[in-house]
Amino acid sequence: MQTLDILVPETSGYSYAFLDEFAKRELRRRMLKAIAIPGYQVPYASRELPIARGWGTGGLQVTLSLVGPSDVVKVIDQGADDSVNAANLRRFIVRMSGAQTTTDTTLATLIQSRHRIPEEVLHEQQTLILQVPDPEPLRAIESNISKAREMHGDADYGLMWLTLYEQLVRYKRVTLGASYPVTVHGRYVMSPSPIPRWDVPKLHQAPFLTVLSAGREKRLYAVPPYTDVRPLEFDDVPFRVENQRNWLCFRTGEHNKFMNEIPLAGGNAIYEISDSGYVNKRILKQPVGNTFFDDNAKFYKEGVLHD
Amino acid sequence: MYVAARGGEEAIQNAETLYHQLNTEYDLNTVRLIERNMPYLVDRVMGEGSLYAPDLAALALAQTGGDIYEAVLMLRAYRSTQPRLAYALPISWDEMNTIRRISAAFKDIPGGQILGPTLDYSHRILDLAVIDNKSPAPKIDAPDPIQPTTSQAEFAPVTTLARVSEWQRAAGLLPKVNADDKQAARDIPDVTREPLLFPTSRAARLQSLSRAETGGVLALGYANMRGYGAVHPTINELRLGYVDVMMTHPMTGEPFSLGRIRVSYAEVVTTFKGSAQKPQLALGFCATLGWNEVKTIAGAMLDMAMDLPEPHPSHTEEYVLYHTDPVESSGFCIHYKLPHYVTFGSSLDAMRGVEVSNSAAASYYGDVSELKAGLPGTYAESELAVSDLSAIDDVVPDIALSAHP
Secondary structure: OOOOHHHHOOOOOEEEEEEEHHHHHHHHHHHHHHHHHOOEEEEEOOOOOOOOOOOOOHHHHHHHOOOOOOOOEEEEEEOOOOOOOHHHHHHHHHHOOOOOEEOOOOOEEEEEEEOOOOOOOOOOOOOOEEEOOOEEEEEEOOOOHHHHHHHHHOOOOOHOOOHHHHHHHOOOOOOOOOOOOEEEEEOEOOOOOOHHHHHHHHHHOOOOOEEEOOOOOOOOEEEEEOOOOEEEOOOEOOOOOOOOOOOOOOOOOOOOOEEEEEEEEOOOEEEEEEOHHHHHHHOOOOOOOEOOOOOOOOOOOOOOOOO | OOOOOHHHHHHHHHHHHHHHHOOOOOOOHHHHHHHHHOHHHHHHHHHOOOOOOHHHHHHHHHOOOOOOHHHHHHHHHHOOOOOOOOOOOOOOOOOEEEEEEEEOOOOOOOOOOOOOOOOOOOOOOOOHHHHOOOOHHHHHHHOOOOOOOOOOOOOOEEOOOHHHHHHHOOOOOOOOOOOHOOOOHOOOOOOOOOOOOOOOHHHHHHHHHHHOOHHHHHHHHHHHHHHHOOOOOOOEEEEEEEEEEEEEEOOOOEEEEEEEEEEEEEEEEEEEEEEEOEEEEEEEEEEEEOOOOOHHHHHHHHHHOOOOOOHHHOOOOOHHHOOOOHHHHHHHHHHHHOOHHHHHHHHHHHHHHHHHHHHOOOOOOOOOOHHHHOOOOOOOOOOOHHHHHHHHHHHHHHHHHOOOO
């Protein structure tokens, strides 16, 4: 006897890479728009994922809509591959997509990251996906998102410049830490996500695509390859990266890669390079790719940083 | 280990195992008991999860040890994978099977006040005898506790009634509803499939309130009612009951019931709205899946308050709707547990840099020669040399937190 059970095809429970095809289509369309308008925040529906909001769900939705079985995925948090949340996201991506994973920046096709851009220079075939807690660079001066959108529409960034100026007056320097605002393609002011200032120049005229996605705030934006990305700076007050000039990585003995400061009892501190994939290769004496900053802190592109 | 440690993957698996060891196991029986014995908890999870599925909500509660935020997230994450296949027919509140209905605006209303099931007038005294196992609670003539019954209306007599606001519309106290205002189902936005943009439509607003977090809606609503806001509401009607979700059969074109659900809604009114020549009442509305009186009352107030001019934050729909989503607010709150040492280090660098600028008695922008170097300023030299590294390795594991003994 024919019953409904026989007629209904067997379902696998979840779609490939978790998101259903409607959600993937929406994300891909939004990404195309974001790439077409560099630095512009594109609203998207932002589905709930089985990961808590604020834990990388924006980046994860982008990764899940881009990943295929032949991709090689690297996931880092603060530069570390084995940080617990990075490990969890990687585990989920693999479980849902069957993609390969790596800790080697040079081997990855998709790199999902929270708060860091790796030290080794990425190439054209790689995509960097940055998790974004707050996509709105104007949030501190305009918390209302509708008004901030109007300000972006008018390229009304006067208050932003004023904020930098006030910091100069009060502290004699710009006191912004991570999430240093940048101008993309000479038009939109964009938050590069809370990457350290050390990583900001890496986005300028970069050969790789960067997609930035805020799941909780439901906005994604992009820096297409070979796009101008300039930190906000005055002509006579150049942008400064973090000063770690005399810090030495206790694992590798290297200078001039972005370091973590690790407090020791008694008030001292030691330092280690934050990019754990890079450190591992150094320790294992494996070849590393070209790095954005060389051993003398010289940036790989001329004229990006003042030197 | 917590971070930057080898074996992060193993650690998180051990942490999850430990969590489940500390909490009791669950099975179908547990799920049925939760569903049957904690209907208000299940309702809250379904309402905030915006998915009517008592068994799945009870399962989520069983799996998460009763952590409402986790249970709601689990239900939402399941919901987000489900395709939207069809549109149900609009539900008329007049056809709601009403089990409880209160109006504070009038002593009596057409159809009457129905107290229904409530603890409002109970004495909130712990039944300690149950703990002592001396006097078991009086036996209620309830169905088999293993069977799910919360969605069934056989418990009490029900009745269908017109809304109080319809009497007010007929009496000219509220503006009439235009037939043109009714939207086709396909034209109604779906906040689960489209981003919320502001100013938003009332449909998107009511959907958002419907799935908003009870505590968040209450906090903002309470601040408003207590006096920070401009709304002085009266509960026009609060209603709990059951409705049949109807759909048109794709083959026969006949409407049929997909099932019966528990719903609640509140209408609040405030006086002296409309024009100076013709003052009228204004109406705020909030409905949700399941029975949740606190949320619907506070939500209906906020529905009205969101139209008022600033300055109170709860008068802005963006403020109310962004900050009352359970998944987003709770997720962001707990995300601060994640390592932030890169951003913290970057801020520390900026702060230390201020000291350097000050001590150098520099001008506005510091010592220009340093700035030109790109990496200005110096700190105390690290005292460590590479040769010391073997000693340091013993120290570093102190930063690790073990997830599992």
